[in-house]
Amino acid sequence: MQRRDFLHAFLAPLSSYALVRTLTVHDAFGRAVRPLTDRWVQDLDAMSRDLKTGTITPGLWQDRIQALFDRVPLEDLLAGIDFERLVQGFEYPDLGVHTRTVRFPSRIRL
Numbered sequence: 537m538q539r540r541d542f543l544h545a546f547l548a549p550l551s552s553y554a555l556v557r558t559l560t561v562h563d564a565f566g567r568a569v570r571p572l573t574d575r576w577v578q579d580l581d582a583m584s585r586d587l588k589t590g591t592i593t594p595g596l597w598q599d600r601i602q603a604l605f606d607r608v609p610l611e612d613l614l615a616g617i618d619f620e621r622l623v624q625g626f627e628y629p630d631l632g633v634h635t636r637t638v639r640f641p642s643r644i645r646l
Contacts, residue, residue: 562622569616579604
């Protein structure tokens with residue numbers, strides 16, 4: 537597997553997870569998709585706990601996350617997002633950028 541393929545296989549499920557987590561935290565799912573997304577969040581939480589405890593491998597986690605997101609077309613998911621609610625209280629940074637420090641586990645040497 538080439539580096540680009542690996543990064544795509546790794547980042548796609550991770551970014552999908554981050555999107556759903558952000559939308560859930562900000563309660564930005566519309567009523568029409570809320571029953572589906574509530575179940576998604578429960579499944580995501582269970583899979584992430586399994587990954588954390590080592591019950592499943594990172595590769596299996598990626599496969600399961602991808603299968604979870606393949607259940608609903610992206611267009612349907614986007615149609616169910618309350619974007620107005622999502623941007624409420626959002627503060628734009630002065631310079632048009634916002635940075636955060638990335639903290640790597642101590643076992644990773646940079």
